[in-house]
Amino acid sequence: MEEGEGEGLHTLAIVMLLCAALKLLHTLGLINTEDKLDDDLEMTMVCHRPEGLEKLEAQTNFNKRELQVLYRGFKNECPSGAVNEDTFKHIYSQFFPHGDATTYAHYLFNAFDSSQNGSIKFEDFVMALSILLRGTTREKLQWTFNLYDINRDGNINKEEMTDIVRAIYDMMGKYTYPVLKTDTPKQHVDAFFQKMDKNRDGVVTLDEFIFSCQEDDNIMRSLQLFENVI
């Protein structure tokens, strides 16, 4: 009887030790057993207000009426006053239901987000539209160069261009005519570099870019096309 009691007490002691250890770890915060539901509620609603109408009118090429229409639309879609990247991707993907527009939307978001803080505010939105729709040719081309230059180092190299072109082709989706081959983007990029890279150093600088675009009548003509979008 005594031996049995001893073994039983052994078992008891071990179990109690185990429980105490778990409790210690929990107190130390190494084990967390509560769920994280409460954290989400603490996120505050950030509301951003744009600068005054006069100031925006002075900074951009839009008149008051156009800014009003733009802001009404913007505020309706984003009551908090700012667009984050996921919302932006979602919106942009709706225009291209055939393929996957998220990669290109990511690059576009970075181009729009001039302050690089992860959200587009109304000022960013309206400034970019002002350049794209009412800006000079040089401004438009510069904006496009910024779009292509993913890492903002002042040069476009082949990898960046390939990423952009691949993202554009992704938007086409699978069902295209003619059928998309895997090296189509690469060929496209090679053609682009053939045209743009004047000194054949493997990167395209801003001046090379602007110069080559200005040489091309097609591009110049097309740049005028989008002016009456608003």
Added chain:
Amino acid sequence: MAAGVATWLPFARAAAVGWLPLAKKTMPKPPVDKKSRSDEILFVNVSGLRFQTWKNTLDRYPDTLLGSSEKEFFYNEDTQEYFFDRDPEMFRHILNFYRTGKLHYPRHECIQAFDEELAFYGIVPEIIGDCCMEEYRDRKKENQERLAEDTEAGEATDAPLPPDSTARERLWRAFENPHTSTMALVFYYVTGFFIAVSVIANVVETVPCRPLKGSTKDLPCGEKYSLAFFCMDTACVLIFTFEYLMRLFAAPSRCKFMRSVMSVIDVVAIMPYYIGLVMPENEDVSGAFVTLRVFRVFRIFKFSRHSQGLRILGYTLKSCASELGFLLFSLTMAIIIFATVMFYAEKGTKGTNFTSIPASFWYTIVTMTTLGYGDMVPNTIAGKIFGSICSLSGVLVIALPVPVIVSNFSRIYHQNQRADKMRAQQKVRLARIRMAKKGTTNAFLQYKEDGGLQDHDGDNSALCVKNRSSFEHQHHHLLHCLEKTTNHEFTDELTYSEMCMTESVGYRTSRSTSLSSQQGVATSCCPRRAKRRAIRLANSTVSVSRGSVQELDTLQIQKCSARPQSRSSLNARTEDLKLNCEDRDFTAAIISIPTPPANTPDESLPPSPAMPGILRNSRSGSYAHETVKISSL
């Protein structure tokens, strides 16, 4: 596509500037938006309650009443407002849908009234937002079920059979609804009676009766009056067999009937008897035979045909099976844990009952369910401590959460239903998205076919093309720009798979693509050149012969054969252009095809310019040099 993103379209189009340096081809011209740019406030008067909203807000959803030109029918010139003689309270929700893009269902409203309002304003109920969708669906289903029940009850009681139904159909109906005829009712009660008799006989069989004379051992009645019980059993089984065979005969779908639960129960109820008849009175086999007799108790389940409640219970258990299974699983875990602990705690004791862990299961179960038979008790201190923990946790695990589990069951049950509904809805949603995608593709290809890229001549094209909103125009222009940038075109799935099958190794040279695109432009050029609109009649050839000479014109049927087959078959499928697009002064009159169809897939000649319309034969077949006469009456 949600029209809420209409506000972002100008921005997406502006961003298209980023494609320009990459574009391999020139960009197409954008559509000219002739409408006035300024946004105006509209007044909408709904039964006296005046609402005001921007015109753009209503234009967001062009395929509803308020977003399309249909609202012009309700325009009141005197008061310069749109007047609707409908419920103003409901209109608030409808207008909010235009404003926010989400339709909410007001909970206090009647579901049918809401549905009618939605139908009037041309809004499909599927776009109700997720917040209110569940409530809407539940109420709708409830309503429908109630209506169905009412109609069913109305039908079932007094519906006479169609006079020409066969004996079989009448028999089946008699079995399923015993209240329809007296014979059926009699049969119903007789079978019920015999089920009861059989069950009682099974029970009484085992009761000990007074022993036979000359013996002291108590006999079960079954053996004492074995002949009587055997006769009763035979009678019952005969009736059951007869009933089963009649049902089998009358069933409209025999396979389905044989697989149903009730028929399985019937079979199981009568099989033991027949097996018993067949098997010999053998001592070895009689053990198995005894087991078979247990199945006779299944006859009690035959009562479920007679009792609605039993059926509901069975259904409830079946539907709660997963929750019960989970409960059982968690109990099993607790039992195993405690049994192990008790076994090791009691291991050292001499003469202990806890001989193995499975032997401890019995103790754990008895303790946890607070039965406490007392046939196994721990002796060691540790064993007693763990035993008490076991019984305490048993109380917690089983006794306390039973009401919580009951309510959890109903909640989890509803949640499961919701998940299934969501899955079903998801399928529907995906199908709708796919269709919308296809619709966009088709609309876009249609747009290209129409030569919508170049300038239209004002009046002729205006009537039909106006049906598409300026939003769609601009969106199509955007997609067209993307095509030009990448030098590839959008097609749909069918065309793509066809191309994959017929395409040879390697790719077409750019020359051939430019050639075919040129031809594509050429075929779409012709309608414009002739300054007419095309009507496509799906799979029908109509030619109209005409009266007066001066307007007599012959037409060549064009075949869009520059492209592979698929293009023209695409045309046949798109039915955007409806006949009401056509001018009012054109009426198709007589049908006659003067020339027999030739088999040469030839290219078309351009039609003469003074045509009121072109009839394009959409059958991508053998019609080539068909002359078609058109009249305008």
